[in-house]
Amino acid sequence: MADITELIHDYLRHNKKFPHVFCAGCGHGIVLGALIRSIHALGLSKDEVCIVAGIGCSGRIAAYVDFNTVHTTHGRALTFATGIKMANPKLKVITIMGDGDAMSIGGNHLIHAARRNIGVTALVLNNNIYGMTGGQCSATTPQGATTQTTPFGQMEKAFDIVTLAAAAGANGVYRGSTFHVNMLDRLVATAIERPGFNLVEIITPCHTQYGRKNKYKSAVDMFKWIKKNCVPKEKFDALPEADRGEKMPIGTFVEKDHKGLEQLYGELQARLNRPGRPVAEPEQPSAQHAEESRNIMNKEPK
Amino acid sequence: MTKKAKGQTEITIYPDWCKGCGICVEFCPAKVLALGRDGKARVARLDECINCGFCERHCPDFAIVVRGKGRKRRAPACAENGETPVDKE
Numbered sequence: 001m002a003d004i005t006e007l008i009h010d011y012l013r014h015n016k017k018f019p020h021v022f023c024a025g026c027g028h029g030i031v032l033g034a035l036i037r038s039i040h041a042l043g044l045s046k047d048e049v050c051i052v053a054g055i056g057c058s059g060r061i062a063a064y065v066d067f068n069t070v071h072t073t074h075g076r077a078l079t080f081a082t083g084i085k086m087a088n089p090k091l092k093v094i095t096i097m098g099d100g101d102a103m104s105i106g107g108n109h110l111i112h113a114a115r116r117n118i119g120v121t122a123l124v125l126n127n128n129i130y131g132m133t134g135g136q137c138s139a140t141t142p143q144g145a146t147t148q149t150t151p152f153g154q155m156e157k158a159f160d161i162v163t164l165a166a167a168a169g170a171n172g173v174y175r176g177s178t179f180h181v182n183m184l185d186r187l188v189a190t191a192i193e194r195p196g197f198n199l200v201e202i203i204t205p206c207h208t209q210y211g212r213k214n215k216y217k218s219a220v221d222m223f224k225w226i227k228k229n230c231v232p233k234e235k236f237d238a239l240p241e242a243d244r245g246e247k248m249p250i251g252t253f254v255e256k257d258h259k260g261l262e263q264l265y266g267e268l269q270a271r272l273n274r275p276g277r278p279v280a281e282p283e284q285p286s287a288q289h290a291e292e293s294r295n296i297m298n299k300e301p302k
Numbered sequence: 303m304t305k306k307a308k309g310q311t312e313i314t315i316y317p318d319w320c321k322g323c324g325i326c327v328e329f330c331p332a333k334v335l336a337l338g339r340d341g342k343a344r345v346a347r348l349d350e351c352i353n354c355g356f357c358e359r360h361c362p363d364f365a366i367v368v369r370g371k372g373r374k375r376r377a378p379a380c381a382e383n384g385e386t387p388v389d390k391e
């Protein structure tokens with residue numbers, strides 16, 4: 001097990017303030033580690049990867065890693081990612097979204113990205129709550145849970161992200177947890193490697209906003225809850241309905257081999273660019289333009 | 303499963319990065335780690351460590367390094383700008 005942490009340090013941006021902003025025991029740090037280990041295991045160089053994040057605690061992950069990164073607007077990570085992937089299909093584009101980001105404000109983008117089967121990897125960090133904005137209930141808050149905005153218990157039912165993504169047509173659908181990290185590494189690596197739209201729902205604890213209001217006093221309690229309730233899919237399927245209770249299956253749900261949108265688009269381009277047909281040279285950016293865009297890139301995000 | 307050999311590792315915990323969440327302390331299968339009076343994780347029983355890697359993978363703050371006994375520390379690429387977590391023993 002040697003050197004896992006030293007390896008992760010190699011991929012961090014050390015001009016950012018560390019330790020990172022996440023609360024003590026927040027699962028987002030573990031996801032960040034899993035992401036780095038997966039990318040390292042796939043042998044991708046830092047320049048081949050583009051991380052696109054939305055708004056929320058999870059969005060901060062993009063600021064800490066030394067890849068190409070974009071910190072976008074709330075709910076729109078997938079739209080930026082779609083553009084990036086279409087413009088440069090060689091990049092491995094990975095979006096990082098929270099549950100509020102992906103399922104509420106960006107819910108429509110998610111189902112259409114899945115339907116288009118655009119070659120983007122979506123990591124949805126599901127902590128059942130809007131953590132950063134003060135603990136309002138989200139579309140994935142379980143029925144009955146107490147939050148800042150549902151003091152008498154959430155009445156609405158929660159989204160099942162996995163079923164939704166599968167129904168919308170995603171090529172790969174996975175669920176992992178921040179306790180079962182070896183499996184998480186594997187799932188994230190598979191999701192990055194495979195063609196088309198691949199989504200990994202990651203069960204991650206937010207004890208600050210969710211746990212404290214729901215009988216999990218500390219981060220450790222939340223991890224115990226995850227350890228107990230996230231069971232491998234095969235085991236979950238074998239359980240009788242009555243014993244399932246709060247349990248959630250983790251593992252691989254859908255794995256299809258359809259071509260990604262950017263692949264189909266590339267083939268169309270090749271078909272239309274028959275020999276003898278005049279093709280315009282792509283415009284080269286002027287030196288001034290390059291300088292300007294470099295200035296923008298180097299600006300510290302607020 | 304064969305029993306894993308104990309005491310084959312050296313563990314470094316960076317106190318500046320550790321936030322004291324207690325995950326490693328709670329779940330270490332060999333009960334090697336403990337929370338110190340300052341609220342940060344400490345190595346309490348190094349000889350019991352079975353090098354399972356749990357703490358390294360689950361530390362959300364990348365504050366724990368477990369390496370084989372006597373293995374040299376690899377200087378991270380970022381060491382030049384002085385931003386590596388400081389190793390205060």
Ligand code: SF4
Nearest residue numbers: 022023026057131206
């Ligand atoms: S508020 Fe919740 S999600 Fe945000 S950093 Fe804290 S524990 Fe993590």
Ligand code: SF4
Nearest residue numbers: 330351352354355357
């Ligand atoms: S490597 Fe395993 S046994 Fe050793 S301190 Fe970490 S969790 Fe405990």
